[in-house]
């Protein structure tokens with residue numbers, strides 16, 4: 001994979017709209033993602049292995065929004081899945097700051113519970129939270145992705161873009177430090193992609209700050 005495809009969005013796109021504090025300055029040693037000399041191949045019926053990633057290295061500091069661009073089949077999803085821990089590289093090392101969340105290209109692979117509210121709450125089962133805490137952890141990300149009015153809706157009745165928003169809300173509810181989004185452009189409308197809303201959780205203030213908008 002040619003990493004010249006890797007572009008960082010301009011700071012302007014991730015400037016906070018509602019943040020009460022300025023974006024903290026970036027320390028070069030505060031790394032969110034680091035992959036070194038990653039190789040990945042798939043075994044096939046005809047040849048022993050087809051190489052997808054060859055000696056691929058990537059380093060992304062915390063607090064930034066990056067996009068992987070490249071032609072179909074060049075290995076973007078494969079690299080994301082390796083970073084998410086869903087695939088094991090054939091060789092190389094990976095570090096991703098946790099907790100991390102991954103949103104699949106197809107939200108049908110991720111949105112599994114009967115209602116929107118239950119789906120966003122699904123990942124919170126691993127935390128020891130009270131009912132009130134769960135309610136609050138569910139409602140804030142749903143508000144951030146513009147889906148507050150759909151809490152009781154059956155997920156089967158949602159459009160592809162709405163399901164994608166619910167999947168993103170579920171990832172945000174888990175207060176992830178790194179959010180890996182595969183093909184955010186598949187279902188979301190162009191204007192929604194451009195105004196992507198990201199949320200950060202401030203443990204000390206017990207507050208969610210919203211940066212830009214979905």
Ligand SMILES: Nc1ncnc2c1ncn2[C@@H]1O[C@H](COP(=O)(O)OP(=O)(O)OP(=O)(O)O)[C@@H](O)[C@H]1O
Nearest residue numbers: 042043052070071072073074075076077078079183
């Ligand atoms: N399970 C698999 N077995 C064999 N080959 C696979 C498998 N999954 C992906 N590939 C191949 O690996 C290559 C990279 O796939 P990947 O999904 O990472 O590409 P991509 O850059 O995300 O493509 P797109 O932009 O079309 O989503 C492709 O040639 C694909 O056919």
